[in-house]
Amino acid sequence: MMKNWKIYMYLPMLAVLMVGCAGDDGEQDEEPEDSTSENGVEEVEGGDAVMAISSDPVDLDPHGSNDGPSTIVRSNIYENLVEQTSDLEIEPHLAQSYEQIDDVTWEFILREDVTFHDGEPFNAEAVKANIERAINPDVSNRLFLLDMIDRVEVMDEYTVHIITEYPFGALPANLAHDTGGMISPAAIEDEDNGDTNIATNPVGTGAFTFDSWDQGYEVVLTKNEDYWGEDAHLDSVAIRTVPEQGTRVGMLSTGEAQVSQSLEAANANQVEEMEEAELAVYPSLAMDYVGFNTQVEPFDDVRVRQAIALAIDHEAIVEGLFEGYGSVADSPINDRVFGYHEDLDAPEYDPERAAELLAEAGYEDGFETSIWTSDINSNYVFIAEIVQDQLTDIGINADVQIMEWATFLETTGNGDHEMQVAGWTTVTADADYGLYPLFHTDYQGAEGNRSFYSNDELDAMLESARQEIDEDERIAQYREIQEFLREELPMVSIAFQDNLFGVSSNFEGYDRRSNGKFLFKDAYFTDEEAGY
Structure with a gap:
């Protein structure tokens, strides 16, 4: 080799x-x-x-934490109705076929030869139990993926209809997400009765x-x-x-x-x-970013966020850190994602203008802050440390704190941070996943919006784009959203890395x-x- x-x-x-x-050795009754x-x-x-x-x-638990290590494990235990292939196509898997039969109704014809690890049959009732659990806010941490689902109807043992509240063309892509993994309905019932914990005792197909x-x-x-x-x-x-x-x-x-x-x-x-x-x-479909808690001073002032964006030398970070295995991020989503804005530029490195914006915001002498990140990815730590150094040029002194992954998720989900360095992967390859949970008011905290950003105008734009049927119109709306975010900067996209x-x-x-x-x-x- x-x-x-x-x-x-x-x-x-x-x-x-x-x-x-x-090879044929003349024996047909034994497998080699x-x-x-x-x-x-x-x-x-x-x-x-x-x-x-x-x-x-x-x-x-596929309806639990939305993190990379968990996904790696769960993807070998659970399977989905549909799967996203390596070339980003959506294909049937536990469903042998599916189609959209009207604007809000999707029909899935299921395989009839599947059983769960505990011997339970996989059928339409199992699908119904799983999706109802996935959209239960008392259970699921990832409602944004499937919260457009109104109900699930069992048509027969191996036929199920999923009805959405409004037209949503990205539903198959969202069902291919880790959240769409099918859990044994017996395990779901046992957990409801307090007899098991799916998070530590998973049962899939x-x-x-x-x-x-x-x-x-x-x-x-x-x-x-x-x-x-x-x-x-x-x-x-x-x-x-x-x-x-x-x-x-x-x-x-x-x-x-x-x-x-x-x-x-x-x-x-x-x-x-x-x-x-x-x-x-x-x-990759991943983006590394510097995020702000926009609910706390001074990051509630857009001028401060813009100043920090201008004080960060994106090119220097990417060239020095990724050595050809990444590129400067000009948006929260990259060019492999449906809805990407190809004409958007990353903030230009301009520390002089950054200092002017800080002064306009009342921070002529800078300020003290902290940047939280996690040890899950050494690149996050390096980005935090480089940004820490670059911000000193405009008088911002930032203390970098490196946390264990679960602690980082919990604390930033609670909004205890000021700045953070992390990443987001638009795993569905659709802009809805890369923008809606990161910036919609309803998903502040652990579900995605760790910037705790809230803007009625943006919320309306995000809701309109996810409900639009026409693909060209969706693209146009997502372009407008990315332009809006480029000005508001609830986070600064840093790099798309391989x-x-x-x-x-x-x-x-x-x-x-x-x-x-x-x-x-x-x-x-x-x-x-x-x-x-």
Whole structure:
């Protein structure tokens, strides 16, 4: 196998998942343990894979926390009615077909051969129970994804209608989100009765079943022997929490991990030079940002927010930090997202004008503040520290505080912060997801709007855009919204960065999706030496 190559995932992962048939040895009654793919690589059946991730999952309930580590785990336990492919298309999955039969009604015809891990049947009643739970504000932290749903109607055992309050063309994309994962209705009932906690005892339909969770260390998943589709090759997957990036890289070279997640550009060359591993580069739907709590002084003054935007040298951050694996963000959504404004520019670096705006706002001598961020992504820490340094040029002294991920989510969700550095991934590839939860008044706090920004005019624009049927008109409305946000700046978009993973040379078939899912269903070890 050639070394030092980059896997650019603009193409569907199926291009590298070609599975062939075993050679004919004259025996038809026994399945071979191994098979050979069309590219000549031996697919070894069995084995225990390890993925090293940067932070512990928050919970394993698909209606719970909206965070990356949790999504990686949950995407191997749960499955959706529809799936977003690697090329951002929406395809049926647990539904064998779907169609919009009028402006507000979507019909889903379900597969009839699916069971949950606990033996419960997957059917229309299960779908109804899941969606009603997902739109229950007492349960779900992600109402913005499905709050347009008015009701779910069971037409027969394997036919369900989802009726929205208004026309909403992005519904299939939202159902492909992690939130659309189907939970066993028996588990839902048991949780309602106080007999279980889905957040720590998940039950889905996926190719892997939940085995154990040693919180702070690892989640172990085992092969689902009764999976409705093609069986997984692997016996198990351990998704291990390893906060130190250097340790995650080292685990590749020693063979302790087959996949190391969330690498920074500085480590890319190190991985590329490994004989035993390769660098996988995924164009992302993610945006890194500097956010403000607009409910507290001085960030309730738009001039202060504009001043900070002008004091940040976006180009210097991207060139120095991402080393070609990212670009300057000119909007909260990037050019892979429907509704992106291609003519918008990022704020121009102008510290002199920034100082003038601060003076106009009454802060001629600057002020003291804090920037909160998380250890989940080292780039967040670097951005916070670079911004901290750049703000001193206009008299702003900021104290950078680095928090554990769950603590960061809780405190910024409560609005305890002043400034923060984090990221948002528009996983549906539709502007509604990238703008509505981040800026609508109804979603202040943990559901997305950690800027606690509230503006009646913007709320009306966001509501109009999500209800518009005509695609050209939707694009026009989202352009106006992005222009509005460019002036108001409840957050400063900093960078669109690629996702970098290290992958063992003898490990193939994994499928990393732009919506944050990382699928091990088709992953396998090869017969090739990995160089250990």
